[in-house]
Amino acid sequence: MCTETKAQSNSETLVAESDQTLVGSEAGQTSSGGGPGGQSPRAKLRHLSRSTQFVICAAIILGLTMTFVGKLVSQSIEDATIQTAAETGARYMQNFLEPFVQGLTTVKELPDATIQTIDHLLSSTSLSTHVVSVKIWLPDGTIVYSTDKSTVRKTFPTEEISLALTGKIYTELDNDFEGDNEDAFERSLNIPLYEIFAPLREAGTGKIVAVGEFYETAEALQREINNLRKKVWAIVGAATTAMLLLLFFIVRRDDKIIKQHETALEWRMDEQARLHSNNAALQHKVTTANREFSRINELTLRRIGADLHDGPAQLLSLILLRLEELENSQGASDEEVLEMIRRAGEDALNEVREISLDLALPEVTDLTLHDALVLLAERHEERTETRVELELDALPDDVPIAHKICIYRFAQEALNNAYIHAGGKGQKLSASHCEGLLEVQVEDAGVGIPTEKPSVPGRGRTHLGLVGMRYRVESLGGVFIIESAPHAGTKARAQFKI
Numbered sequence: 032m033c034t035e036t037k038a039q040s041n042s043e044t045l046v047a048e049s050d051q052t053l054v055g056s057e058a059g060q061t062s063s064g065g066g067p068g069g070q071s072p073r074a075k076l077r078h079l080s081r082s083t084q085f086v087i088c089a090a091i092i093l094g095l096t097m098t099f100v101g102k103l104v105s106q107s108i109e110d111a112t113i114q115t116a117a118e119t120g121a122r123y124m125q126n127f128l129e130p131f132v133q134g135l136t137t138v139k140e141l142p143d144a145t146i147q148t149i150d151h152l153l154s155s156t157s158l159s160t161h162v163v164s165v166k167i168w169l170p171d172g173t174i175v176y177s178t179d180k181s182t183v184r185k186t187f188p189t190e191e192i193s194l195a196l197t198g199k200i201y202t203e204l205d206n207d208f209e210g211d212n213e214d215a216f217e218r219s220l221n222i223p224l225y226e227i228f229a230p231l232r233e234a235g236t237g238k239i240v241a242v243g244e245f246y247e248t249a250e251a252l253q254r255e256i257n258n259l260r261k262k263v264w265a266i267v268g269a270a271t272t273a274m275l276l277l278l279f280f281i282v283r284r285d286d287k288i289i290k291q292h293e294t295a296l297e298w299r300m301d302e303q304a305r306l307h308s309n310n311a312a313l314q315h316k317v318t319t320a321n322r323e324f325s326r327i328n329e330l331t332l333r334r335i336g337a338d339l340h341d342g343p344a345q346l347l348s349l350i351l352l353r354l355e356e357l358e359n360s361q362g363a364s365d366e367e368v369l370e371m372i373r374r375a376g377e378d379a380l381n382e383v384r385e386i387s388l389d390l391a392l393p394e395v396t397d398l399t400l401h402d403a404l405v406l407l408a409e410r411h412e413e414r415t416e417t418r419v420e421l422e423l424d425a426l427p428d429d430v431p432i433a434h435k436i437c438i439y440r441f442a443q444e445a446l447n448n449a450y451i452h453a454g455g456k457g458q459k460l461s462a463s464h465c466e467g468l469l470e471v472q473v474e475d476a477g478v479g480i481p482t483e484k485p486s487v488p489g490r491g492r493t494h495l496g497l498v499g500m501r502y503r504v505e506s507l508g509g510v511f512i513i514e515s516a517p518h519a520g521t522k523a524r525a526q527f528k529i
Contacts, residue, residue, distance in 0.1 A: 417455030453477025
């Protein structure tokens with residue numbers, strides 16, 4: 032037999048009240064924490080650890096999900112329990128009432144003897160302990176039997192018995208029958224009841240001749256449903272708590288690993304910053320030391336130049352004077368020898384004076400860079416009897432003395448190389464200063480720097496001077512560039528950030 036249940040109950044009251052309590056408590060917490068001057072919930076959540084944020088979000092999601100699952104499972108179990116109880120009671124009542132309704136196929140009422148028999152059985156058997164009321168309906172809505180005799184032979188709407196007339200068992204768990212006039216007696220009992228409608232069939236044909244309705248006390252069933260509901264919610268709560276704890280420990284472990292990595296990364300960044308600071312300090316010390324070395328080296332060169340001028344140069348001058356005295360006192364046969372000695376002494380004196388002049392730069396200290404480069408070009412032209420083209424832009428006046436001497440020596444060495452290796456052809460000295468970059472360049476129109484080694488030792492341009500120029504420039508943080516091509520001349524360039 033096909034069965035269907037339509038159950039209505041007050042089982043949702045407990046869940047609804049608990050949901051309202053939960054929502055109310057959350058609302059209270061929100062209102063208490065969001066006062067004036069306090070942080071917004073989003074800002075507070077952002078300052079929490081990742082594991083705490085995850086637990087809050089997971090608790091909300093799992094709470095909503097498990098609440099829905101709990102309600103669904105609880106309602107399904109409640110419906111199944113009511114339906115099982117209803118079907119069991121219906122089978123019993125069908126077996127009890129069907130023998131008394133076989134005559135309703137021809138007669139539309141029950142004999143008084145049958146009514147008395149039913150009353151006697153209901154009051155004397157075990158049915159009286161849990162069945163409080165019984166009704167027998169005709170298909171047209173007329174009640175032919177009822178525990179409440181005031182409703183017998185009265186006709187009522189057939190909505191309640193419509194499902195039973197189709198062969199289905201219908202049950203309803205509720206304590207509210209206010210909309211039913213035929214339920215006045217049951218309402219007066221003021222106890223929880225559930226009513227069951229079951230079809231009563233004619234023996235042999237299976238035709239539905241009446242509908243049996245009976246009311247059973249629902250205390251035991253309600254207790255069973257409440258116990259099942261508590262068990263369901265206990266299981267759901269335990270499962271939710273277990274999942275939250277498991278996920279929390281997993282996320283907390285990963286959070287600790289991430290924090291360890293972040294701490295290690297911060298330590299490495301601090302260490303890198305410290306090393307960078309140390310390197311910058313060391314670089315500053317190296318630059319300062321190079322500047323000090325250049326200054327001391329320049330003082331040494333000045334002292335050597337002064338010593339050459341005051342020592343060997345004076346002695347050579349004395350030798351030349353004595354030779355002049357000998358020329359006056361000797362005969363003609365010795366004049367050629369004395370003349371040769373005198374010329375050699377003059378040449379040696381000139382060379383010593385030139386060396387001392389190159390080593391000592393007393394003028395550079397008091398001159399601007401522009402004037403120092405002009406002086407260098409004039410001296411080179413006077414010494415080599417060649418021409419130097421000058422192209423000097425506006426240069427800063429506050430160039431540090433170490434850089435000024437370095438630039439002077441660089442240009443001096445480059446012009447000397449241009450004279451020695453290019454014969455002084457196309458000599459050009461240029462300098463410019465743009466956006467903090469000071470650039471000095473010396474170029475010639477010689478044969479360039481050969482890539483192969485010279486066939487005769489001592490011939491060809493040596494790279495030793497270039498190495499010294501590079502070291503001198505780079506020791507002050509500058510950039511040294513040499514450009515050369517066969518038969519295209521050579522360009523030596525020095526750049527400084529000033």
